[in-house]
Amino acid sequence: MNKDLEWSDKFSTDIVSIDHQHQELIFLSQNLLEILSSDKSTLPEKQAAFQDLVDHALAHFEYEERIMLNIGYPDLKDHLREHNELRSEMDHIAKDVMDGKGIDDWKGLVSLVQVWVLRHIVASDSKMREYMRRENTDEDE
Ligand SMILES: [Fe+2]
Numbered sequence: 001m002n003k004d005l006e007w008s009d010k011f012s013t014d015i016v017s018i019d020h021q022h023q024e025l026i027f028l029s030q031n032l033l034e035i036l037s038s039d040k041s042t043l044p045e046k047q048a049a050f051q052d053l054v055d056h057a058l059a060h061f062e063y064e065e066r067i068m069l070n071i072g073y074p075d076l077k078d079h080l081r082e083h084n085e086l087r088s089e090m091d092h093i094a095k096d097v098m099d100g101k102g103i104d105d106w107k108g109l110v111s112l113v114q115v116w117v118l119r120h121i122v123a124s125d126s127k128m129r130e131y132m133r134r135e136n137t138d139e140d141e
């Protein structure tokens with residue numbers, strides 16, 4: 001198992017449903033890496049595992065955007081831009097994967113997605129925590 005792909009509390013956004021989805025995305029990434037590194041995996045298995053990660057990531061982006069809108073998150077615009085970059089990156093990779101092209105190169109592509117997704121969770125999503133904590137403190141006053 002890849003040590004870089006483990007959930008850590010420092011990723012927490014203070015929003016339980018989003019944290020759960022992030023954990024799920026990390027799990028699906030680990031699962032995909034395992035399937036790709038096994039000689040026994042078939043092409044449809046690899047494609048299904050990839051699709052599973054993409055589906056969850058896309059649903060998660062939409063969910064997160066709705067929450068941000070609801071809480072009046074001030075950095076929504078920048079965050080949306082990052083999500084859209086990730087969406088087109090995944091779309092690009094998914095085309096090759098579904099064509100069965102560049103199978104040998106999948107691991108490289110997948111690590112790219114993982115790095116993007118993880119970096120996004122750590123760097124951008126966790127900024128929501130700062131906002132939530134600030135807001136909660138303001139309410140208590
Ligand atoms: Fe996220």
Ligand SMILES: [Fe+2]
Pocket residue numbers: 061064079083120124125
């Ligand atoms: Fe996000």
